[in-house]
Amino acid sequence: MERMHYEPDEVVRSGEGQGSSFWQVMERRLSRRGLMKAGVTATVAAAVPGLLRSNPPVVDTGLGFTPIGDAPGTEVVVPEGYTVQPFHRWGDPLFAEAPEFDPDGLSAEAQAVQVGYNCDFVGYFPIEYGTDRSDHGLLVVNHEYVNPEIMFASGKPGDFTRAQIDTLLEAVGVSVAEVKLADSQWSIVKGSKNARYSLTTPFELTGPARGHDWMKTSTSEDGTTSIGTCSNCSAGKTPWGTVLSAEENFQDMFANAASETDPAKAKSHGRYGISTAKSQYGLEQHHDRFDVAKEPNECFHFGWVVEVDPYDPEWTPKKRTALGRFRHEAATTYVAKDGRVVMYSGCDSQFEYVYKFVSAKAFDPTDRIANRDLMDEGTLYVARYNEDGTGEWLPLVQGTGPLTAENGFATQGDVVIDARSAADLLGATKMDRPEDIEVNPANEKVYVVCTNNTSRAKADNPGTDTMNPRPENRHGHIIEVTEAGDDHTATTFSWEMFLVCGDPADESTYFAGYDKTQVSPVSCPDNVCFDRAGNIWIATDGQERSMKRVDGVYVAPVEGPERGKLRPFLAGIVGGECAGPEFTPDETTFFVAIQHPGEGSSVEKPSTRWPDGKGLPRPTVVAIRRKDGGPVGGRPSPDRREFLTGLLGR
Numbered sequence: 099m100e101r102m103h104y105e106p107d108e109v110v111r112s113g114e115g116q117g118s119s120f121w122q123v124m125e126r127r128l129s130r131r132g133l134m135k136a137g138v139t140a141t142v143a144a145a146v147p148g149l150l151r152s153n154p155p156v157v158d159t160g161l162g163f164t165p166i167g168d169a170p171g172t173e174v175v176v177p178e179g180y181t182v183q184p185f186h187r188w189g190d191p192l193f194a195e196a197p198e199f200d201p202d203g204l205s206a207e208a209q210a211v212q213v214g215y216n217c218d219f220v221g222y223f224p225i226e227y228g229t230d231r232s233d234h235g236l237l238v239v240n241h242e243y244v245n246p247e248i249m250f251a252s253g254k255p256g257d258f259t260r261a262q263i264d265t266l267l268e269a270v271g272v273s274v275a276e277v278k279l280a281d282s283q284w285s286i287v288k289g290s291k292n293a294r295y296s297l298t299t300p301f302e303l304t305g306p307a308r309g310h311d312w313m314k315t316s317t318s319e320d321g322t323t324s325i326g327t328c329s330n331c332s333a334g335k336t337p338w339g340t341v342l343s344a345e346e347n348f349q350d351m352f353a354n355a356a357s358e359t360d361p362a363k364a365k366s367h368g369r370y371g372i373s374t375a376k377s378q379y380g381l382e383q384h385h386d387r388f389d390v391a392k393e394p395n396e397c398f399h400f401g402w403v404v405e406v407d408p409y410d411p412e413w414t415p416k417k418r419t420a421l422g423r424f425r426h427e428a429a430t431t432y433v434a435k436d437g438r439v440v441m442y443s444g445c446d447s448q449f450e451y452v453y454k455f456v457s458a459k460a461f462d463p464t465d466r467i468a469n470r471d472l473m474d475e476g477t478l479y480v481a482r483y484n485e486d487g488t489g490e491w492l493p494l495v496q497g498t499g500p501l502t503a504e505n506g507f508a509t510q511g512d513v514v515i516d517a518r519s520a521a522d523l524l525g526a527t528k529m530d531r532p533e534d535i536e537v538n539p540a541n542e543k544v545y546v547v548c549t550n551n552t553s554r555a556k557a558d559n560p561g562t563d564t565m566n567p568r569p570e571n572r573h574g575h576i577i578e579v580t581e582a583g584d585d586h587t588a589t590t591f592s593w594e595m596f597l598v599c600g601d602p603a604d605e606s607t608y609f610a611g612y613d614k615t616q617v618s619p620v621s622c623p624d625n626v627c628f629d630r631a632g633n634i635w636i637a638t639d640g641q642e643r644s645m646k647r648v649d650g651v652y653v654a655p656v657e658g659p660e661r662g663k664l665r666p667f668l669a670g671i672v673g674g675e676c677a678g679p680e681f682t683p684d685e686t687t688f689f690v691a692i693q694h695p696g697e698g699s700s701v702e703k704p705s706t707r708w709p710d711g712k713g714l715p716r717p718t719v720v721a722i723r724r725k726d727g728g729p730v731g732g733r734p735s736p737d738r739r740e741f742l743t744g745l746l747g748r
């Protein structure tokens with residue numbers, strides 16, 4: 099979700115770095131790389147190991163599609179030789195008893211058994227766990243929020259009927275759908291694993307905040323359970339076959355935070371931007387739990403990473419509080435060399451932080467079920483990036499450094515509930531809205547996607563630095579992080595700039611050093627994924643506002659001579675962002691979520707009627723395939739699979 103507003107009370111103001119021009123900081127950064135290449139001092143080089151990449155390996159990127167041209171935003175556009183199939187639409191029935199989509203008959207009952215609204219994360223799981231089956235699976239999709247202006251013929255926020263509000267509660271959350279490919283067409287199967295998790299589903303709270311006083315509510319007197327999930331933006335697939343779904347802009351669901359009289363809670367609400375007056379949709383008009391004045395602690399139940407198991411719909415979903423409470427964009431896991439599991443997550447707001455969690459115990463590939471609790475025990479860190487290309491992961495551990503009772507952190511529960519404030523005390527680096535953080539399995543580097551930050555260096559906000567080099571950053575950038583020793587549990591790292599987005603004609607852009615006359619404009623990167631050759635696939639959110647073109651998907655190699663050569667692969671629908679890029683294991687299908695098509699228009703006059711061509715626009719997951727059945731993005735080469743197998747087997 100694109101969040102334009104800026105909450106100044108969230109920022110510890112600082113004049114540091116103010117006034118550094120983009121080129122001053124980039125020159126410092128780039129000249130350092132030049133020095134490294136020239137073989138300057140081993141001491142400095144040892145301090146910034148990631149900069150020693152003067153001889154990148156020659157990599158076959160396998161890319162071979164014809165980049166798309168301009169797109170009007172009326173249909174999803176893909177390269178020649180490809181097909182687009184919208185097949186997983188808001189309102190599609192998930193269960194035998196579920197009614198067909200009926201825009202005139204929206205109801206909570208129907209919505210609870212249908213695909214939810216505003217698809218964001220998309221995760222494909224082979225139907226048999228542990229296989230690479232690519233024609234039959236479970237599709238897990240996040241439904242981030244709703245657009246009532248293009249759902250309901252009547253009503254407006256604060257004035258919705260109880261029935262409308264109850265429909266909204268069921269339209270968000272997570273869906274699990276069995277999906278099958280036959281005759282090159284995907285369809286939803288009303289299978290036994292299908293599930294919906296919404297704002298009314300019972301959850302269990304686990305980890306350090308379980309049972310904390312601030313988690314006690316009238317429906318959870320001991321603070322161990324919670325009702326529902328919302329604002330599920332992106333997510334991550336775990337190695338044990340579950341999904342960690344990220345609760346992002348939950349603050350919009352709550353009202354009247356100004357009524358809080360406990361100073362510590364009031365301070366926390368301010369830091370998290372909980373609405374001081376009405377909520378976004380007016381949920382509080384019909385449900386007291388969204389009114390801080392009536393149910394003061396309910397909002398502490400949100401802003402977590404939740405775990406659902408698509409293979410086990412009977413399993414009670416969990417809110418994993420050890421992973422911290424903030425506006426989680428995503429939750430990406432990676433198994434480190436020693437078997438411990440690392441989770442990366444960004445807090446998507448202006449001047450917020452990048453976090454990681456390292457599990458205490460190791461992943462057990464032979465026991466899928468035992469792994470489900472790995473995210474309850476371990477160490478949460480927040481990132482400090484240094485101007486010289488190094489960085490540290492600072493432990494968010496009670497009793498360490500300033501995280502003491504005197505400073506308001508008497509328990510680890512206090513730390514995770516108020517993770518943003520704890521990170522402030524540690525001096526973490528304020529970033530330009532960190533969205534997806536993903537590990538590229540081909541080179542093990544971590545890609546930190548900063549979508550934009552139009553408030554950077556504006557007025558008395560924090561200024562530019564080498565990590566966030568552009569003032570009033572409308573287009574965003576992507577940073578490439580190398581954990582020390584390629585060990586993802588490491589507490590130090592090095593980093594370098596990969597992309598500074600925008601129109602390549604704009605001198606403030608940077609495409610990993612690639613010839614800028616040969617690359618595509620791109621803006622507002624959001625979710626990314628990698629193909630098996632390691633190319634980065636970037637989905638955007640906000641290009642209509644920042645560069646007057648519909649959002650899309652772009653691809654670039656990250657290694658070899660074409661590193662940074664960004665090309666457009668897909669263009670989406672007017673009003674909509676592109677999200678959830680995801681491949682099947684054999685890469686012959688590429689899924690993209692077209693979220694909020696037609697946003698900002700109205701039921702009477704929608705700006706699009708995609709995908710049905712009639713009625714209302716419908717947020718929809720599309721399947722992209724090659725007409726010859728080959729790997730998406732790849733050359734029509736019979737050798738590519740063998741090459742990839744060789745690469746993965748190294």
Ligand code: FEO
Pocket residue numbers: 099100242331332346427446533
């Ligand atoms: Fe929901 Fe950060 O995008």
Ligand code: CA
Pocket residue numbers: 099100101533549624639
């Ligand atoms: Ca976004």
Ligand code: CA
Pocket residue numbers: 099331332427533624625639
């Ligand atoms: Ca997002």
Ligand code: CA
Pocket residue numbers: 332333428534536625626627678679
């Ligand atoms: Ca992702």
